[in-house]
Amino acid sequence: MSVTGSVCIIGSGPAGLYCAEEIKRLAPEVAVDVLDRLPTPYGLVRGGVAPDHQKTKQVIRQFEPLFSKGGVRFLGNVSVGHDIDISELRRLYDVVVIAVGAAGDRKLGVKGEDLAGVYGSAAFVGWYNGHPDFADLAPRIPGPGVAVIGNGNVALDVARILALTPEEAHDTDLARPAASVIERHPVTDIYVLGRRGPAQAAFTAAELREMGELAQADPIVEPHLLPEHPPEDMEPRAARVAKRNLEILHGFAQRARRDVPVRVHMLFHRAPRAILGNGQGNVAGLLVEHTKLVKGQVLSTGVTESLKVGTVVTCIGYKAVPFPGVPLDERRGVIANTDGVVEPGLYVVGWARHGPRGVITANRASAREAAGHALEHLSGKTTHGSGGAGLEKILSARGYRHVCYDDWCRIDAAERARAHDGAPREKFIHVSDMLALLEENRRHLEAVGVKVTD
Template sequence: MRPKMTYKLLKRALSTSSYRSRPQVCIVGAGPAGFYAAMHLTKKLESVNIDILEKLPVPFGLIRYGVAPDHPEVKNVINQFTKVAQQPNVNFYGNITLGKDVHLHQLRQHYDAVLLSYGAEEDKTLGIENEDATNVVAARRFVGWYNGLPCDKDFKVDLSGRTAVILGQGNVALDVARILLMPIDELKKTDITEHALSALSESKLKEVYLVGRRGPLQVAFTIKELREQLKLKNCRTIWNEKDFIGVEKIVPDLPRPRKRLTELMLKSLNENQTVTDDDQIKYFKPVFFRSPNKFLVDKNNQLTGIELTCTKLVGDKLEEQRCVPTEEKDVINCDLAFRSIGYKSVQADKDLILKHGVVENNKGIVEDSAGLGKLYVAGWLGTGPVGVILHTMGNAFQVAKVMLENLNSIDSYNKGGFTEIKKIISENNSNVIDWGGWEKIDKYEKEQGKLKGKPREKVCSVEKMIEIAQK
């Protein structure tokens, strides 16, 4: 009986002369889009070499740094991604920055296909007066802070006031509200960072507003997130009854997901809506038909409130209604404001052209130049920051299918792949982290978490990650 070939032996066998006779694929960005594309390619193409490049020393992108700590079930997809990365023809290379360590034209010279899937990491701004005020912050940075994103580890958020306002009504906005209002004992069981846990345990916030331009029939958050919010211990949801005028009679005609969500809001509206003096109770206050006009500040540029323009919906058909401003104004006095109106992608390389925050593409194809590997895009970088992880999976599979068709049409393969790219990177960066390095970081985090009764305690410093990975 032949002995089973070990992972290392198989890896070595695949790195011999046969290496150049297989298509070389480079994926930039080790988040959901990148891994889903790699998953599809390895299933459908028997002989392919895939190198996944990532700016951070660790993989999984938004799954690791975007998913709320109290949503461990969403992170289970990491198990699937790990199986992909452990295949002998898939390589992970972390701590490599596109546009700095290696350029796009260099990747295209040495790969048959380059897929950009590095997501959307900047937040959109409102562009209104006093947006630079103290205590006006990006929800994205707050999420990065409590999830251990290295660039946000030193983020400062002042939780000493009574009232916070979140501008935006998507799932990220609801995540922020839930983390602010959740009992600290429940957060302690999650993989939330220790620095965030410490700050939140000292929080004096009593009420959180969730402000949206449109009405309850147009909210972007989903029923799962709202249900979790409504079930929070010692937290009461206060709705504005005027926002729901005429809503009930429309409910029967709504599509099923929207119908269920609206019914849940109406059910909550009919429950206890009183504000009490009980110090143990916190309040969640969704507000509709309000658009931020300007932030109000004191002489020290400290936030004191938000002036809002009241809005209304015009148009007969629900799906075609537009939101327009009225002459009426409203003010919410607050101590802290979060901007949560969406993300946008960054131009990682000078050769990459972004339009309205996305890379223009046709079914995932960005550019096809003679002599260079085809350039593709998947995930939020190509679609814009829309949808949940399932949406990203569908898009990544579609783009991977197009890649397969094109790779199968190539007559011969002679690209050097990472063998050539490594020579370029080594000139400026000697700290490339492979999958084995990530496994050391993963083990360390789980060990540290165990000491604190948590699933893991994330390492929040790139330097520390590299140190652990290279031991």
């Protein structure tokens, strides 16, 4: 496809990079710049995938060639809406694609949600992953009980990370402050709960199976709540997933209990009704109601119980947060769009487009569609903006220093170098520390006569 012009992708997570990859595959002459407000690329692969899931993080290897030899530029430490407005980007670039994900937590909507000790999964997961936005979260985890609300993989991640022994955490990139807190305040009972039944849980079999492989934690399941088979009216694909999960859960229920310090209670048919306080503004418990499923509908039973917990982590889904200069669809929790089109020349991809769903590779479909929209728009243009050159000129005039891909490689190398034996890296968890490292490197190179350019 003989198309030229420039594309700016805002967000360097998988959705944005799949889009960049597709554009360069179909139209190699198109200039593609990927912006991120952090100095680090790869979005939720770095800041959301569980620290002990290093194989999943290897998807980064697919994207590295885009920056190193694929003609895609990375411009980190550029905050759209602060350093530059999206209206300016649209004048500079022929196409702008928004790939900022869904960073907001959905609310439970129950009394007590504002108590100290209640955290959304975006914040809690970001904290233990060393995301700069949540590096100073300092969550309250007094123990001995923690409630994790949700029946998806994120809930399993949170429960598993809290149950890891120091030895199990050793070969991960769990942020050091988080590892210290978890080790210092070990919990004995973790309650993973959801409103629906085990057949309706959104776990993947691989994640669920891991709950039975922890060194010092046992999964506990209530056998009487486990059906033998998925419901007959369940869609075939969902039924296959449910069948595998039920087999694993039955295995948990049948195996002998071990003498280990942590119990992970898999509680189904439980709906949170209130988070209970201790009179001093802190979480002291969670009131849940037993539910039942009738023709796919969750119904109340009136039977309640209280769980003694000092921490509540909600893992009930994400939503897009307001993005400066772009309309938000509050009802759907996404950036307002029609099939990925915000308006001609402005497109949205990934979770910001359709909400959080699927695994990392599930973003490919919307990325391909956004790439198609972008190239169709470019094919009709006869004049072009100044693109990246214009952006750099504006940022320089305003005193903003962007982080290029080579800079990221220096950060990456430093993180790997400072890791303890066996760990993949020890992350910098503050942007200021990353920028200080780059500035020190710059001064060193200039001192030995090497000219530094971006």
